[in-house]
Amino acid sequence: MSDHKLTKKDILRTALRHYLGVTTFNYDTGIAPTIVWELFPALRKIYANDDDLVLSLDNHFRYYNCNPWLSPLITGATLAMEEKDGVKSIEAVQNLKTGLMGPLSGIGDTIIWVMMPTIFGAIAGSMGKKGNPLGMWLFLAVFLICFFLRPYLYFVGYQTGTNLIAKLGQKLDAFTDAVSVLGIMVIGSIVSSTVNVQTGWAFQTGGVKITLQSILDQICPSLLPAILVAVLYYMLKKKVKMATLILAVIVIAMLGAAIGLFKA
């Protein structure tokens, strides 16, 4: 086919150039400079005419911000469109980019920046506190494997082209739901293992010393951590700012420590 100007090597090169990542992030155009930089060699091959090339580059210099792990799905697809239709595709390219960057960021940020670090961070952190680095190496290994697999998404995007949305749709929903269940279960676990609230007060009844903590533990182990998380959750739902809550927790901890209610 004569309209295939790009080889596999070109796609791989573009995918690797994408590792410029979010270092170019700015408030005006997001990570658009990264996209321009990664696409440039491929676009140069597609557009023999300098004026057409400038048109295409100018389009890619417009605001674009997407989770960098999943962005290759989009720009892989738009690359296929530009290869096929040239400057005529520019409007469609822009529409696909702005249309998909939101949803893909939503899914990608939740899974990659929230779930994975929470699950592996909880494992690495709780092992590391006891001086065991195994969890840390596991965390690193998972992200390293992802690092080697990520360029593959450029090929997926390039080959599916404009059919991308239809192909991804339902599978991604099921996947996100499934990962959510895993995440929620791990949060339930680490509320107990990681949040630490110990009371220091004790009472004397008939010569027997009873600590407040032992009473609480009999009601339910990790009762105070669970209550703390629940209260903070409802505060956040009521749109209280995170910084306010962090400050409030620190003040309560200090006051509690000063009157002996809490101990380290």
Place this chain on the structure above:
Amino acid sequence: MGLTIKEVILISLLAYVYSLDRHSTQIAGKITILYGALAGLILGDFKQGLEIGATLQLMSLGVANLGGASMPDYPTAAIISATIAITSGKGMAAGMAIGLPVGMLGMNFDVLIKLINSAIAKRAQNFAHKKQFGKMTRTIPLATIIYPLESTIPVFIAIVFGKSVVQAILNFMPQWFTVGLNVAGGMLPAVGFAMLLVYMPLKKYGYWLIVGFVATAYLKMPVLGVALLGAAAAIHLYLSLSSKNKVMANTSNNVGNLSEEDMEDE
């Protein structure tokens, strides 16, 4: 015990590599514990670095910077905390007393860098308009080189001047303040978890919280075990959801076929 020039250079370099990777290749940007451990390794106390990194890793759980928003820089805090704790010999609390505030200050640097990036992007686009494509492709990676300074500069300043500041603070810190700091350290992960839960579909799947909580609070199961149980639940859900989708797709196809045939019959 102070830092040698070689150690200062190595620790600053570690901060540079960390920030470069975090914003470009994104391999270890979230692995706070690794940077505590590596700083420890450079200074000859891997174990203490690991433990400080682990504590900060747990604090950072659930705190994410999404869509280019700024947040406290925990790995930077881990590098500084481990360095101060090991070189001053005063332990984790002393290290974190410097590391965390500097990690928070890093947010302001972040804003500054993103403004510099705007100027770089504009310059690159001007080169494109002038058809000087070589200059354009050489201009854009400047951002990549400059960005990691947002972590390197605070780390350098903190480890060079940090020790004397820590001494001054420790000399005047009352007892309840140090205890309170430790208590706060135990409570603060709760904020991150609460934030995480806000993002999660709790209405649909909230009951799994109970399973995870009971497994660890009552049965003392380690997190890795709960994660494996969770993986089983996730696989089950994924399979049942995707087969449901298929069934729905098939039935709607059948309905479509039937109505077409009906039309032909009529």
